[in-house]
Amino acid sequence: MNSNRFLFLIAFIVGVSVMAMEITASRILAPHFGTSIFVWTNIIGVVMMSLSLGYWLSGKLVDKNPRLELLLKIILGAGLLFLVVPFLSNNLIDMISENILFFDSGVTILFVGSFLSAFILFGFPMFLLGITSPFLIKLYSVNNKEHEGETSGTIFAISTLGSIFGTFLPSLVLIPFIGTKFTIYLFSCILIFLGVAGVFSLKNKFLFLIIPFICFFSLNPSISTNASTVIEKESIYQFINVTSYDNRKYYISYNEGRGTQSILDKDNFLTGQYYDYASLLPLMKDSGTPEYLLVGLAGGTIVNALDKIYGKDINVTAVEIDKDVIEISNNLLNLENSSLNVVNMDGRMFLKFNKKKYDFIYIDVYINEMYVPWTFSTSEFWKIVKNSLKEDGVVGINLFSGGENTDFLKIFSNTIAKEFGHTYGLWPIKNGSYNYAVFASNESINFDKMKQKKEYKVLSDQIDYFLNNYIDINYSEDIKVFTDDWCPVEFLTDKTIFN
Known part of the structure; x- marks a missing residue:
């Protein structure tokens, strides 16, 4: 192969690998720390810091020893270090998490834990890949001394083109089909095979080439599992874990599993948890055969209860962004019935383009276990919800909070109260629970x-608790509201969870 073309190939492969490993790093950390803005900040920060140190050292190293063989050995080292990440990640992250619990702030625990994990697992191999660009520019410019500017531009263009592929390929193809660990394994092998060219001895080349095959047969594709796990799957959006201890009651959780997204009990459609209160909405006003919109299907706990309680007397539309969650829910519950319509779409996008008016809308949307997406928290969002609701319709949302006096709960409920004339809170949804609910309507609710409604005595406990505990919420100009421009829900949620 022409030496310049080989250098271009190196630049492209390294560019692909850097972005691919950055994307997969988020998936390695997600089951333990989630994918909040704090985690992504640390991943991007570690990668940029490592690359910049690599650039700096390479500038010094390449002037003293500008040999292609040395560059290939560096790439080989990066590949070998990436190769051990799938084997070390779970135990290493657990050890880090256990040893930083002395911090008083939960935000600090999340930030420090994810930073240390990203740095230890990905920092040094990223540093080695950072060495490659100045090395390639120096090697390429040996035969193109009169065009050093063009040389730098060409190398960076090819490397960036590789990074573009490395951004889309793992997200859209590899992770959904072969999983995170095998994606890391694949790119590690590519770097190892490329780097082996820099090893002189044929015997040593064979040794380095056999290592990936040994690792392949030792690799456990699971990211985080336990003995009670019955279904484990990585979707485009999250790591999904379904556990059961008796094959009758199932718990669905996402990522690090600090919260339960759904409880599916084959013997009882009511759970005794916050999900049950979504079934109260049709009792809050008379509406014939109502149209009920659920944003956030998850495991189907709420739609299952609605079907068992109201049957064909209610038409339910459930919106869920993750098609893998829909598939799992359908397998566990057999959700197909004439009164249920499941839509695979982002909830806010669905509401934005929706032309239908609903009697009831209930929002039970979470990312990373306990965070309401900021896009479902703002004044602009609640205007969209209002446009999809009938004039006397009722909307409800489930929130997670460490107490009723948190900034998160005050600002969130105030944001809803700004858009609706009548807003009510259930603090908390159940005694001892961290789940809170806000209900709102344009008109007063009796x-x-x-x-x-005696025929729904199955909900008598939930009705009694609601009537004895709900409060009126009035809009206050002294309290902030979330907007599309300012909405730190992740920070405020972390603050309430840990403090």
Whole structure:
């Protein structure tokens, strides 16, 4: 192969690998720390810091020893270090997490834990890959001394083109089909095979080439599992884990599993948890055969209860962004019935382009276990919800908070109260629970009517608790509201969880 073309190939492969490893780093950390802005900040920060140190050292190293063989050995080292990440990640991250619990702030625990994990697992191999660009420029310019500017531009262009491929390929193809660990394994092998060319001895080349095959047969594709796991899957959006201890009751959780997204009990459609209160909405006003929109299907706990309680007397549309979650829910619950329509779409996008008016809308959307997406928290979002609701319709949302006096809960409920004339809170949804609910309508709601509907006595406990504990929420100009421009829900949620 022409030496310049080989240098271009190196630049492209390194560019692909840098971005591919950065994307997969988020998936390695997600089951333990989630994918909040703090985690992504640390991943990007570690990568940029490592690359910059590599650039700096390479500038010094290449002037003293500008040999292609040395560059290939550096790439080989990066490949070997990446290769051990899938084997070390779980135990290493658990050890880090256990040893930083002395911090008083939960945000600090999350930030420090994810930073140390990203740095130890990905920092040094990224540093080695950072050495390659100045090395390639120096090697290429040996035969092109009169065009050093063109040389630098060409190398960086090819490397950046590789990074573009490395951004889309893992996200859209590799991770959904072969998983995170095998994606890391694949790119590690590519770097190893490329780097082996810099090893002189044929015997040593064979040794380095056999290592990936040994690792392949030792690799466990699981990212985080336990004895009770019955389904484990990586979707485009998250790591999904379904556990059961008796094959009758199933728990669905995402990523690090600090929260439970759904409880599916084959013997009882009511869970005794916050999900049950979504079934109260149809009792809050008379509406014939109501149209009920659920944003956030998850495991189907809420739609299952609605079907068992109201049957064909209600039409339910459930919106869920993750098609793998829909598939799992359908397998566990067999969700297909004539009154249920499941839509695979982002909830805010669905509401934005929706032309239909609903009697009831309930929002139960979470990312990373306990975070309401910021896009579902803002004043602009609640205007969109209002446009999809009938004039006397009722909307409800489930929130996670460490207490009723948190900044998160105050600002969130105030944001809703700004858009709706009548807003109510259930603090908390259940005694001892960290789940809180906000209900709102354009018109006043006579909740006492719920008590009169004797045919729904299965909900009598939930009705009694609601009537005895709900409060009125009035909009206050002294309290901030979330907007599309300012909405630090992740920071405020972390603050309430840990403090």
